[in-house]
Amino acid sequence: MTITEHPLVESYLAAVARETAGLSPERRNELLADLEEHIAVTLAEESASGDDGIRTVLTRLGDPRTIAATALGDELPTPQVSRGRTLALLGLLAVTGPLTIFGPLLGGPALIGAIWWLWAAPQWRNRDKAIATAAALVPPLFAVSQWVVPAGTLNFGLGAFIPVLLAVLLLPAAAGVHLLRSARRLS
Amino acid sequence: MEPDIAGKPVAGKAESQLRKGVLEYCVLAILREGPRYGVELLETLGAVNVMVTSQGTIYPLLSRLRRDGLVETRWQESPSGPPRRYYELTPSGHAALKEFTAVWPHFRDAVDHFITD
Numbered sequence: 001m002t003i004t005e006h007p008l009v010e011s012y013l014a015a016v017a018r019e020t021a022g023l024s025p026e027r028r029n030e031l032l033a034d035l036e037e038h039i040a041v042t043l044a045e046e047s048a049s050g051d052d053g054i055r056t057v058l059t060r061l062g063d064p065r066t067i068a069a070t071a072l073g074d075e076l077p078t079p080q081v082s083r084g085r086t087l088a089l090l091g092l093l094a095v096t097g098p099l100t101i102f103g104p105l106l107g108g109p110a111l112i113g114a115i116w117w118l119w120a121a122p123q124w125r126n127r128d129k130a131i132a133t134a135a136a137l138v139p140p141l142f143a144v145s146q147w148v149v150p151a152g153t154l155n156f157g158l159g160a161f162i163p164v165l166l167a168v169l170l171l172p173a174a175a176g177v178h179l180l181r182s183a184r185r186l187s
Numbered sequence: 188m189e190p191d192i193a194g195k196p197v198a199g200k201a202e203s204q205l206r207k208g209v210l211e212y213c214v215l216a217i218l219r220e221g222p223r224y225g226v227e228l229l230e231t232l233g234a235v236n237v238m239v240t241s242q243g244t245i246y247p248l249l250s251r252l253r254r255d256g257l258v259e260t261r262w263q264e265s266p267s268g269p270p271r272r273y274y275e276l277t278p279s280g281h282a283a284l285k286e287f288t289a290v291w292p293h294f295r296d297a298v299d300h301f302i303t304d
Contacts, residue, residue, distance in 0.1 A: 016243075027250065034225060034246040037272060041226045044268025062241025071247035 003040050008054045012039075012064065019068030031071055035061065086183060089117050090176035093136060097172040100140045101165075111136060123183045135175035142168045202237060211248055211257075212291075213238060215276060215284040218258060224271035225249065249274060257283055 003009060013032055020028045042057045043049065061067075092114045099107030115133055118124075124132075142165075210232075217223060217231050229245055232238040239245065252258045257280035262270045276284070 030250055031246055034249070034272065035243060037269060038225050038229075038243070038246070040269040041224070041265075041271060045226065061243040064243075066241045067243035067247065070244040071250075073247075 003043055003054075004036050006054060008051060008058065009036075009039055012058050012061075015064035016067060019064050020071055022072055027071065031067070035067070086121075086123065086180070089114065089121065090180055093118070093132065093176045093179075094173035096136055097139045097169040101143045101169065104140075104143065107140070111140065118179075124179060125182070128179055128182045132172075132175040132179055135171045138171045139168050203240075206238065206240075210238060210245075211252060212284060212287040214245070214248065214252065214274075215257065215280055215287075218274055218276045218280070219284060222273040222275040224263075224273050226271075228274070252280070256280075 004013065013035060016035060017028065017032060020031060023031070038061065039054075039057055043053060046053070046057075048054070048057065092110060096107060096111040096114050099110050101107070115136060118129055118132055121129075213232065214228060217228060223231070225246065228249075229239060229242050232245070233242075249258065249260075253260055253274075256277055258274045259277050260272050260274055263273050264270050
């Protein structure tokens with residue numbers, strides 16, 4: 001019989017396992033393995049055996065509830081970010097490109113809403129938010145430049161205009177992909 | 188817990204709050220001397236009796252230090268008894284300890300300044 005199969009040790013570890021039900025399985029198993037090692041090492045070093053020796057070791061180890069409370073207190077409250085909301089925001093961001101160019105009346109509010117929502121979201125660093133904001137502002141700036149600059153002075157020719165337009169339209173969507181990836185990296 | 192007339196549970200609370208703040212730096216400081224396993228760390232900490240009350244609580248702390256990248260762990264066989272999990276300072280662990288070591292004297296002096304008449 002190994003020491004961890006001793007009824008006293010078994011019931012002690014079972015109590016810790018019960019009290020740490022709120023931990024992730026990985027953290028819980030790590031804690032149980034650490035305590036198991038502690039018990040085995042202490043008994044081996046003190047050449048203690050028998051119920052009294054084991055009881056002393058367990059008493060010094062402490063109340064399972066105290067250990068569990070320490071472990072649970074360490075569990076960082078991860079910001080609850082719903083995936084659906086992230087995708088909705090990125091979808092909105094992606095449509096602001098075409099909208100601001102082809103339907104400015106709808107596109108303007110959509111753009112303002114998307115940027116507002118983006119800066120209110122907790123899951124990105126300011127740097128990523130700034131990149132996405134800059135990308136989202138390119139289509140309206142492009143539209144304004146087409147309108148303000150007198151026809152003819154900014155003549156790409158149709159062959160160049162179409163790729164540029166496509167790039168401008170896709171920029172907010174690309175920023176969305178960037179955000180999606182950085183949100184994954186951070187979480 | 189109700190404070191009794193001797194004020195002991197109150198002292199216990201202050202002590203446990205303080206311990207919560209400094210214990211991890213004491214652990215990092217012990218590891219500066221070289222890798223240690225859990226029971227060894229507890230023996231060193233236990234020599235100063237305010238530091239550990241419930242030995243088992245050191246393991247969640249060590250787990251957090253590992254997840255924060257301040258210590259690394261490895262398993263090592265032992266001639267007697269089961270394999271031990273050794274804890275070792277990482278460069279960030281050294282840096283965190285250095286930072287604490289720099290701040291602590293000011294902190295201690297500031298507290299002394301307020302509590303001594």
